[in-house]
Amino acid sequence: MTTVRVGELHKRFGATVALDGLDLEIGVGVTGLLGPNGAGKTTLLRCLATALAPDHGRIEAYGLDPADSRQRTALRRRLGYLPQSPGLYPNFSAAALLGYVAVLKEIVDPRMRRAEVHRALEEVGLSDRANVKVRKLSGGMRQRLGVAQALLGHPDLIILDEPTVGLDPEQRMFFRTLISRLGETRTVLLSTHQTEDAGALCERVVVLREGRAVFDGAPRALAQLAEGQVWRSAGPPEGRTMYWRTAEGDYRTLGPQPPDGVAVPPSIEDGYLKLLGPAPAAGTIR
Amino acid sequence: MTEQSSDAQLLRAVAAEDMGALRLLYLRHAPWMRLRLARRCADPDAVDAAVQDTFVAVWRDAHRYREGGGEAAAWLWTIAFRRLVSTLRRPGQRWVGDATGGDDETVPSAEDLVLLRIEHGDLGAALDRLSPELRAIIQATALDGLTVREAALLLGVAEGTAKTRLMRARARLRELLA
Amino acid sequence: MTWHVDAELLQEYERGSLTPSRVMAVDAHVQACAACRAAVPADTARLDRTWLAVADTIVTGRPGRAEWLLRRAGLPEHRVRLLAATPALRWSYLAATAAVLALAVAAAYTGQSAARTTLVLFLVFAPVLPVLAVATAYGPPADSMHEITSATPMAGPSLVLWRATAVVGPAMGMEMIAAVASPGPGWWAVAWLLPAFLLCVGTLALATVLPLARAAGLLGGTWLLVALAAGSSAPLVQGVLFGPAAQAGYLVAVIAAIVVLTLRRRHLNPGENR
Structure with a gap:
């Protein structure tokens, strides 16, 4: 079921084009945004979170248009948002911070608010840190607190800008469980730099480049873009730019078959690299 | 901190922001606190509110507890009773009977000892024969540890009246015990 | 101590059927005797509920001085939180x-x-x-x-x-x-x-x-x-x-x-x- 529609979205900051006529439809479940820095991920998320107005184009989320101030407020009632830099007040305790955001989310009754703060802390596993000041929390815990504030008030649309950044593997695991559970009933849109996160978490992946969607589909389909183009060989392949030495000591090549190459199944990262080409510094493949 | 830790140890831990220690204190002291408060107030919700306020106050003020200053239970009761009184100051609350309590900032241990012997001595009979308002002032000051001023507030009389009643109560007890 | 509060006396205390002097005696004794305090039966469900309220209040924190001032000025609690x-x-x-x-x-x-x-x-x-x-x-x-x-x-x-x-x-x-x-x-x-x-x-x-x-x-x-x-x-x-x-x-x-x-x-x- 489609819950969020974006059409012809444009946004520029001075001379920089962040979104260049983006079209996108997403629904209930977890959708991941991938793309290099500056591809427009954060700009798109900020527009959807009503923190930024697009220059032109349409946004409709749960039937609400954020360009209209009344509907924008209505949409905000159904929204949970973790920005890239949440800027959580360092001198607030975890619980006080959530209490503050809960008030911003119109949970005015103190009793209900306490219960809601309690629930959100529990959901991200921070119950025992409730009265620890934000500045004394580790990076991963702060990130969890950021997610907790997004979950206050049971939002239908959850927007998370790089929620897994700075997490250790154990916390990552915890997050994956949490986010996939959220995705059962709500629309979750998250951006990430980690292709393995996208593969593990998202039923759908959208790859952005230069403000446009260049891929939209299942993670498996993203991997399949590199089907028949991933090879393993004993030595470094000649004259190629997209290869690297693996942990097993052999070489993995993306592109045409090297002389001693054996075909291996592609990963999401392979598909992603195939789609976008190597980073500019590493030369070009096209 | 374990269930075997002393009250003083637990209070020290609470002063160091140990929630587990507060929980142990709560489990140990809340039941009797409820019972005694319930004797003084007919509204169970007000009693619960007082218990809640008490432990929140303990969390905040645990560092003020001095081990030499008397038993922890007495200290806790002082807080609990004060909290009940302030809960009941709000409108729409009722005391049980005429006997109102006070709290024990200044629990006079000598008088406690006397009270412990109430059961067997003449003092019990004497107390029963006191008029209700004189008994109330004795209870508020001697047993619940209020200052005369606080007792006056609690009983809704002027401070001077409370002082007079206390003097009369003492005189009457002496008379009855003579 | 020469005597302790037994279950029967406790029940009478709870019911309110004791004479004033005996109520005072029980009060004074319970205050002084840890064993009798521990023997008071607990209403677990009620105590648990109260405990949750205690924990919540502590966790949510007390208002700071600025908040306290604003509260005294008559603003509702949620508004104070926003302002603070x-x-x-x-x-x-x-x-x-x-x-x-x-x-x-x-x-x-x-x-x-x-x-x-x-x-x-x-x-x-x-x-x-x-x-x-x-x-x-x-x-x-x-x-x-x-x-x-x-x-x-x-x-x-x-x-x-x-x-x-x-x-x-x-x-x-x-x-x-x-x-x-x-x-x-x-x-x-x-x-x-x-x-x-x-x-x-x-x-x-x-x-x-x-x-x-x-x-x-x-x-x-x-x-x-x-x-x-x-x-x-x-x-x-x-x-x-x-x-x-x-x-x-x-x-x-x-x-x-x-x-x-x-x-x-x-x-x-x-x-x-x-």
Whole structure:
């Protein structure tokens, strides 16, 4: 079921084009945004979170248009948002911070608010840190607190800008469980730099480049873009730019078959690299 | 901190922001606190509110507890009773009977000892024969540890009246015990 | 101890069927005897509920001093929470403002020749301080959480106005004290009030078009330029900038700014880049 529609979205900051006529439809479940820095991920998320107005184009989320101030407020009632830099007040305790955001989310009754703060802390596993000041929390815990504030008030649309950044593997695991559970009933849109996160978490992946969607589909389909183009060989392949030495000591090549190459199944990262080409510094493949 | 830790140890831990220690204190002291408060107030919700306020106050003020200053239970009761009184100051609350309590900032241990012997001595009979308002002032000051001023507030009389009643109560007890 | 409270006595105590003296005896004994205290049966469900309330209250924290003051002023609790999170209401900011003003007052007393200049400077700078406070009341860059704030339903005009009011109050209050404490003619103490108020309301009105910080910078800067240009001569400052004619003009401008602000309040979203 489609819950969020974006059409012809444009946004520029001075001379920089962040979104260049983006079209996108997403629904209930977890959708991941991938793309290099500056591809427009954060700009798109900020527009959807009503923190930024697009220059032109349409946004409709749960039937609400954020360009209209009344509907924008209505949409905000159904929204949970973790920005890239949440800027959580360092001198607030975890619980006080959530209490503050809960008030911003119109949970005015103190009793209900306490219960809601309690629930959100529990959901991200921070119950025992409730009265620890934000500045004394580790990076991963702060990130969890950021997610907790997004979950206050049971939002239908959850927007998370790089929620897994700075997490250790154990916390990552915890997050994956949490986010996939959220995705059962709500629309979750998250951006990430980690292709393995996208593969593990998202039923759908959208790859952005230069403000446009260049891929939209299942993670498996993203991997399949590199089907028949991933090879393993004993030595470094000649004259190629997209290869690297693996942990097993052999070489993995993306592109045409090297002389001693054996075909291996592609990963999401392979598909992603195939789609976008190597980073500019590493030369070009096209 | 374990269930075997002393009250003083637990209070020290609470002063160091140990929630587990507060929980142990709560489990140990809340039941009797409820019972005694319930004797003084007919509204169970007000009693619960007082218990809640008490432990929140303990969390905040645990560092003020001095081990030499008397038993922890007495200290806790002082807080609990004060909290009940302030809960009941709000409108729409009722005391049980005429006997109102006070709290024990200044629990006079000598008088406690006397009270412990109430059961067997003449003092019990004497107390029963006191008029209700004189008994109330004795209870508020001697047993619940209020200052005369606080007792006056609690009983809704002027401070001077409370002082007079206390003097009369003492005189009457002496008379009855003579 | 010669006796203990047995179950039967406890039940009678609970039922209220004991004579007053025996109630007092049980009270006194329970107070002194740990074993009897431990023997009091617990209503687990009730105790658990109360415990949760205790834990919640502790965890949610006690109000700070600023919050307490606002509560005493009769504001509802949730509103106080919003205001107390205002960056410019932090004690560090208030302390800095107070220190600046204290220095100004101290400087005014140091020498007679310097005093006059200091006072003129005070008059010139006084209207700008509240504007600075307004600029830091909401949105970037003062509020590190503005991105989260701006995506919540409470974001918008009313939050901006509440916070602006909340920060202008203390700023004006402190200045008032400083003005009264300074040597000089009595009217100096209030001469800056109207311009200060105008700059604040004007900033908010301008913020329906520009980001709040920029609006504050623009108006505050303009005031400083004009005032300092005139500031080279004290009579000019006293007679013109703060004279009766100018004050009347400020009043008219304040009313105009309030009208603009009322009409355009929907556009007062200075935290958002729209």
